[in-house]
Amino acid sequence: xxxxxxxxxxxxxxxxxxxxxxxxxxxxxxxxxxxxxxxxxxxxxxxxxxxxxxxxxxxxxxxxxxxxxxxxxxxxxxxxxxxxxxxxxxxxxxxxxxxxxxxxxxxxxxxxxx
Numbered sequence: 001x002x003x004x005x006x007x008x009x010x011x012x013x014x015x016x017x018x019x020x021x022x023x024x025x026x027x028x029x030x031x032x033x034x035x036x037x038x039x040x041x042x043x044x045x046x047x048x049x050x051x052x053x054x055x056x057x058x059x060x061x062x063x064x065x066x067x068x069x070x071x072x073x074x075x076x077x078x079x080x081x082x083x084x085x086x087x088x089x090x091x092x093x094x095x096x097x098x099x100x101x102x103x104x105x106x107x108x109x110x111x112x113x114x
Contacts, residue, residue: 027091031091031094034094034098038098039063042059042060042063043056043059043060045105046059049105074086074090
């Protein structure tokens with residue numbers, strides 16, 4: 001079976017035939033791409049505003065530690081409330097916080113000084 005035939009079969013008979021699965025996949029792909037951009041932009045922001053290695057390490061710890069600590073809490077909440085609600089809620093919170101960080105960076109409200 002050729003690659004084109006496999007793709008058509010996946011769209012016709014596989015998981016891609018379900019509209020909800022396609023929407024979930026597209027949303028998660030977009031969210032993951034945003035996470036990767038954020039993981040690059042945050043250190044870049046610190047270093048471009050004259051932050052040193054200690055400040056960079058502090059900012060990255062403030063980014064990573066809460067994420068690591070809250071993963072089990074998110075799993076527990078997903079069991080209690082439902083995974084869809086938790087996933088959408090987390091995405092909405094991040095969607096609201098990223099423009100605020102962008103605004104504060106552009107307005108120089110965030111200025112890391114040595």
